[in-house]
Each structure stands twice: as C-alpha cells, then as structure tokens.
Amino acid sequence: MQVMDERVGIENQGQGSGRPSTIGVVGGTGALGRGLAFRLATAGHQVRIGSRDPDRAKEAAALLEGGIVGGSNAEACASDLVVIAVPWPAHELTISGLHKELDGRIVIDCVNPLGFDERGPFALTVDAGSAVQQAQLLLPGSTVVGAFHHISAELLLEGGDLDTDVLVLGDDRDAVEQVIALVGSIIGLRGVFAGRLRNAGQVEALTANLIAINRRYRGQSGIRITGI
Amino acid sequence: MQVMDERVGIENQGQGSGRPSTIGVVGGTGALGRGLAFRLATAGHQVRIGSRDPDRAKEAAALLEGGIVGGSNAEACASDLVVIAVPWPAHELTISGLHKELDGRIVIDCVNPLGFDERGPFALTVDAGSAVQQAQLLLPGSTVVGAFHHISAELLLEGGDLDTDVLVLGDDRDAVEQVIALVGSIIGLRGVFAGRLRNAGQVEALTANLIAINRRYRGQSGIRITGI
Numbered sequence: 001m002q003v004m005d006e007r008v009g010i011e012n013q014g015q016g017s018g019r020p021s022t023i024g025v026v027g028g029t030g031a032l033g034r035g036l037a038f039r040l041a042t043a044g045h046q047v048r049i050g051s052r053d054p055d056r057a058k059e060a061a062a063l064l065e066g067g068i069v070g071g072s073n074a075e076a077c078a079s080d081l082v083v084i085a086v087p088w089p090a091h092e093l094t095i096s097g098l099h100k101e102l103d104g105r106i107v108i109d110c111v112n113p114l115g116f117d118e119r120g121p122f123a124l125t126v127d128a129g130s131a132v133q134q135a136q137l138l139l140p141g142s143t144v145v146g147a148f149h150h151i152s153a154e155l156l157l158e159g160g161d162l163d164t165d166v167l168v169l170g171d172d173r174d175a176v177e178q179v180i181a182l183v184g185s186i187i188g189l190r191g192v193f194a195g196r197l198r199n200a201g202q203v204e205a206l207t208a209n210l211i212a213i214n215r216r217y218r219g220q221s222g223i224r225i226t227g228i
Numbered sequence: 229m230q231v232m233d234e235r236v237g238i239e240n241q242g243q244g245s246g247r248p249s250t251i252g253v254v255g256g257t258g259a260l261g262r263g264l265a266f267r268l269a270t271a272g273h274q275v276r277i278g279s280r281d282p283d284r285a286k287e288a289a290a291l292l293e294g295g296i297v298g299g300s301n302a303e304a305c306a307s308d309l310v311v312i313a314v315p316w317p318a319h320e321l322t323i324s325g326l327h328k329e330l331d332g333r334i335v336i337d338c339v340n341p342l343g344f345d346e347r348g349p350f351a352l353t354v355d356a357g358s359a360v361q362q363a364q365l366l367l368p369g370s371t372v373v374g375a376f377h378h379i380s381a382e383l384l385l386e387g388g389d390l391d392t393d394v395l396v397l398g399d400d401r402d403a404v405e406q407v408i409a410l411v412g413s414i415i416g417l418r419g420v421f422a423g424r425l426r427n428a429g430q431v432e433a434l435t436a437n438l439i440a441i442n443r444r445y446r447g448q449s450g451i452r453i454t455g456i
Contacts (some may be wrong), residue, residue, distance in 0.1 A: 122426055155455075163454045167437065195440030198350055202433035209395065209431060210453075212423030219456035225438075226391050227380075228447035 021182065022046045024079030026094065027086030028070070029053075029060040032110065035156025036083060036148060041066025043185040050076025077101035081182060083108045083148070084135060088124070091131055095138045103141035106175045108182075110148035111135075112207040120212055123205030130201035132169060145170035145179045146200045147191065150210055152220040162188030164222030169193075169200040192225050249410065250274045252307030254322065255314030256298070257281075257288040260338065263384025264311060264376060269294025271413040278304025305329035309410060311336045311376070312363060316352070319359055323366045331369035334403045336410075338376035339363075340435040348440060351433030358429035360397060373398035373407045374428045375419065378438055380448040390416030392450030397421075397428040420453050 023040050025033045028049025041047045047066065050073035051057035061070030076082065077098055082105055086094045091111050095102075109132040113124040128134035132146035146169035155162060166183045168191045170176040176193055183191030194203060206223075213221045251268050253261045256277025269275045275294065278301035279285035289298030304310065305326055310333055314322045319339050323330075339359040341352040356362035360374035374397035383390060394411045396419045398404040404421055411419030422431060434451075441449045 119424065119426075123430055152455075169437075192441060193444045194437040196347060198347075199433075199436045199440060202351055202430040203437060205427075205430035206434060208427045209397075209422040212427060213420060213453060213456060216421045217456040221456050222454040224452040224454055225441060226450040226452055227383075228441060228445035228449050 021080040024076035024082040025049045026073045026084050029056050031153035033085035035153045038064045039186045041068050048076045074101045081106050088113045107142045107144045108147050109135045112204045121208040132200045133197050143172045143175040145175050155220050165190045165192050165225050167194035167203050171196050249308040252304035252310040253277045254301045254312050257284050259381035261313035263381040266292045267414045269296050276304045302329045309334050316341045335370045335372045336375050337363045340432045349436040360428045361425050371400045371403040373403050375407050383448050393418045393420050393453050395422035395431050399424050
C-alpha cells in the first residue's frame with residue numbers, strides 16, 4: 001500500500017495536486033524565497049513571506065503576484081508549512097531565534113552550505129552533517145524536511161515552464177508526504193523521496209555541481225530522476 | 229569555442245560517437261565492472277577486464293559478449309583508459325598496487341564509499357574527500373576522472389535500454405572530454421561535466437540517495453540533467 005501511495009504522488013506531478021495550504025517563507029525577500037513564494041502562490045496556496053525587516057518583506061510581497069503577504073519572520077512562521085530560505089551564514093542564528101514560533105510545525109529547509117573561490121563553488125563542511133540536520137538539532141520540537149535545494153531562483157522568478165524533480169529528505173513519513181504534495185502542486189515540479197536526513201548533506205552539496213554544470217554549458221540545470 | 233565543443237558532445241549522446249579505444253576494467257569481475265565491460269564492448273571498444281585472480285577474469289570475460297579479454301588487473305591497465313570498479317574496501321590497496329601500471333594513463337574512478345546499516349545506505353567519510361580524490365593522491369602520475377557512479381550494474385547487465393546521464397568530474401579538461409566521449413559511445417548515456425574533483429564527494433555519496441529512491445519506488449533510478 002505504501003508503494004501504491006507513492007506512485008500516486010509520482011503520477012500527480014505538475015497537475016496542481018494537493019490541497020491549498022498556508023505557507024510561510026522565512027528569508028522570503030531573497031531570490032529563492034521570492035521565487036518559491038511566487039510559484040506557491042500561483043499554485044493556489046496562501047503565502048506569507050518574512051524578513052528580519054518586515055517593511056522589506058511587505059515591499060517584496062507587493063511586487064509579487066498572487067496575494068502574497070509580507071511581515072516579520074515570526075509572522076511567516078504562523079503557517080501550515082514553513083520554508084527556511086535564508087543564506088547559509090544566517091542559517092543557525094535565524095533558526096535559533098524562531099524555535100518557539102516553529103515548535104510543532106513542519107519546516108522545509110532548502111539552504112545549501114556552499115563556499116565560492118576563484119575555482120568556483122564547493123561544499124562546506126557542516127558539523128551537524130548538513131543544513132537540514134543542523135535545523136533539526138536547533139528545532140527539536142519541529143519536523144524538518146529538506147527540499148528545493150537544486151531549483152534555480154531565476155527560473156522560479158522568470159515565470160517560465162519548470163522541468164525538474166525536487167529531492168525530498170526526511171525522517172518523518174507523514175511530513176515527507178506533505179512536502180511531496182506541496183512540491184507537486186507547482187506545475188512542472190515533482191517531489192521524490194530521496195532518503196533520510198543523514199543523507200541530506202550530499203544533496204545540498206550537489207548544488208555546487210549544478211553550478212559547475214551551469215557554468216560549463218551556460219544553462220540553468222535541474223535534475224530528473226529516471227527509472228522510477 | 230569551448231562551449232560549442234561541449235554542445236557538440238551533448239548532442240552526440242547515445243549516437244555511438246567517439247573513436248573505439250582499448251578500455252581496461254580493474255575489478256572487472258564485479259557486477260558494475262562486468263556491466264560496464266559489456267556495454268563498452270557493445271559500443272565497439274576493445275575491453276580487457278582484470279581481477280586479482282586472472283582465471284576468474286577469463287571466466288567472466290568468456291560469459292560476456294563482445295570479444296572481451298580477461299586477465300590480471302595489471303594486464304587490464306595496459307589500455308587507453310582504465311576504469312577502477314573495485315568495492316570501496318579494496319580501493320586504496322588495489323590502486324596502490326597498480327601505480328606503476330597506471331602511470332601516465334587516464335583512470336576513471338567509479339567507486340562509491342558507502343556504508344549500510346539497518347536504516348539503509350549512508351555516505352562514508354573519506355579523508356581525501358572522495359574516492360576519486362584518494363585515487364588521484366595515490367596516482368600522482370595518472371589523470372583521474374570520476375564517472376559512472378550512479379549507474380545500475382543490473383541495468384547494464386540486463387542489456388535493456390539505458391536512459392541516464394553520467395556526471396563526469398575532473399581537473400584535466402582533455403581527460404574529462406575523453407571520458408565524456410567514452411560515455412557518449414554507449415547508447416542511452418550522456419556524459420555531463422559536473423565539476424572538479426573537489427566536488428566529487430557528493431556525487432559519490434548521492435548513490436545512497438538513489439538507493440533510497442530505488443527502495444521507496446521499487447525502480448532502478450538514474451539521473452538526467454535538465455536545462456542544458
């Protein structure tokens with residue numbers, strides 16, 4: 001039965017499946033945050049973007065379509081699902097400061113711990129193993145799921161067709177299924193369960209490879225899983 | 229011009245492109261080694277599979293089509309390109325013992341440092357950063373390229389259609405291009421440059437995620453890069 005359920009999820013990709021939810025985006029004024037907010041609002045969800053500076057979030061929300069609301073990060077947390085879309089250097093501090101607001105919630109971490117030097121991007125070592133594991137350590141009362149690591153903010157914001165899978169990582173089956181449904185509500189995306197949190201580090205780090213691919217082939221690369 | 233050259237490579241996928249070469253497969257009696265040998269021989273290359281036990285390699289070669297020759301690992305190294313397809317626990321010792329035979333050659337490392345426990349597969353920590361970086365450290369006179377990490381040995385051996393990209397990692401542009409051409413000579417495969425050796429660890433580790441995907445969705449998963 002479990003396999004059957006997942007196959008339904010697979011087939012539902014890009015069909016605008018899944019019931020509408022309220023989604024908060026912490027760090028919602030960054031490119032990825034705005035891009036996800038835009039696509040999620042287009043998919044019919046009620047989206048709140050948050051920022052350390054609520055006025056900036058309100059400005060960013062006003063520039064996006066879909067009735068998106070802006071406010072503080074804490075206000076964004078009052079949602080069914082909360083996406084963490086802050087830059088890696090702000091990850092620990094931002095999440096620590098929101099642990100009460102995020103208590104009991106499903107938190108989607110899409111942060112990539114990457115460094116850049118003259119030879120391009122590279123994966124940073126994270127003591128916890130990955131950003132999403134760090135988030136779970138900082139948020140013992142939340143259920144943290146990893147997703148949206150590889151998706152191009154520019155592609156999201158441009159509004160064109162999407163054609164990529166989203167690898168979804170988590171230890172809680174129900175939370176993973178909710179995130180897979182959320183991903184599938186965005187046309188052109190398919191959520192694929194890709195393992196437990198302990199296998200999230202390489203998924204985050206793979207973003208460095210996609211950036212290398214983009215540079216070599218002058219594209220905006222994504223991933224599709226074949227054979228399932 | 230470089231971008232143009234690569235786009236030609238991209239378009240040549242699965243067309244049986246690339247001139248025939250002699251290919252050695254160290255650890256060629258394992259499932260992945262035999263699968264790669266079979267597909268490379270089918271693509272028109274002259275393939276030598278090696279083993280610690282030359283008789284086992286000869287037996288394995290006789291069971292595969294395509295005029296594959298079996299012998300010692302050292303004999304397999306006397307080839308234009310040499311694939312290392314040993315299990316991770318044998319990686320360091322096998323490569324160390326072949327450093328003279330591999331001197332001056334292009335070496336393709338496809339070894340995944342993975343562990344398995346009751347919760348499934350997980351990435352092992354490698355001091356050098358990745359198997360392919362370890363190989364390059366052990367073989368200072370060779371040019372090591374990473375490739376074929378994600379491909380299912382069963383799919384290769386079954387002989388059915390392939391539908392996957394092969395991420396190719398390396399610091400030497402010419403060697404990378406030769407490996408991309410080799411990958412493209414196998415119908416259904418496309419080689420994609422995916423970054424320098426320092427970004428190989430997450431590509432190797434991603435195999436744990438593909439195994440998790442296989443278990444959840446009961447498939448034999450592969451990866452396609454979209455948007456390039």
